[in-house]
Amino acid sequence: MARAGITADRLVAAAAELADEVGFENVTLSALARHFGVKDASLYSHVRNLQDLRTRLALHAGGELIDRIAAVVAGRAGKDALAAFAGAYREYALQHPGRYVATQIRIDQDLIAGSPAMRRTAEITYGMLRAYGLEEPDLTDAVRLLRSTFHGYCALESSGAFGAPRAVQVSWDKAIDALHVTLEHWPREEKSSV
Numbered sequence: 001m002a003r004a005g006i007t008a009d010r011l012v013a014a015a016a017e018l019a020d021e022v023g024f025e026n027v028t029l030s031a032l033a034r035h036f037g038v039k040d041a042s043l044y045s046h047v048r049n050l051q052d053l054r055t056r057l058a059l060h061a062g063g064e065l066i067d068r069i070a071a072v073v074a075g076r077a078g079k080d081a082l083a084a085f086a087g088a089y090r091e092y093a094l095q096h097p098g099r100y101v102a103t104q105i106r107i108d109q110d111l112i113a114g115s116p117a118m119r120r121t122a123e124i125t126y127g128m129l130r131a132y133g134l135e136e137p138d139l140t141d142a143v144r145l146l147r148s149t150f151h152g153y154c155a156l157e158s159s160g161a162f163g164a165p166r167a168v169q170v171s172w173d174k175a176i177d178a179l180h181v182t183l184e185h186w187p188r189e190e191k192s193s194v
Contacts, residue, residue: 011032021160
């Protein structure tokens with residue numbers, strides 16, 4: 001029987017807060033049970049196991065992230081959209097470090113396909129890139145470039161790895177400028193004539 005007041009959604013929300021406080025890798029069912037003042041076993045009526053909880057947290061955080069991105073990208077195109085997208089991504093990563101790490105875990109493709117937030121992420125990201133005239137397979141390559149650039153920058157910034165005296169924001173702005181130029185001059189793949 002489920003304990004009154006505990007739901008899967010409340011567990012995920014508490015896990016999100018805990019992830020930001022202590023790190024995603026330290027989110028455990030035991031820690032959440034302590035938070036709710038219950039035994040570990042009582043949580044299993046809401047989540048199957050720790051992996052299920054972490055997957056739910058990843059989908060939850062991904063939804064939060066794309067909501068922020070969608071709000072700032074709406075009505076924009078080109079460099080303006082790219083800068084807004086990138087800024088919202090970076091802000092989320094720095095404000096919610098544990099949740100952000102959750103967005104980087106590998107999730108089963110069936111779960112991604114069934115997630116409205118993940119479909120929305122693809123729609124918004126690919127829509128922004130289509131404004132640069134990109135089509136598949138170049139779209140996938142461009143998404144990978146953006147994700148790896150944003151993630152790498154955010155991971156290095158959050159760990160304090162940028163030690164040079166130049167302002168981190170200035171370097172970020174230059175990176176967005178460089179990405180914009182790259183997207184405008186994308187080396188498009190030749191279409192097959194078969």
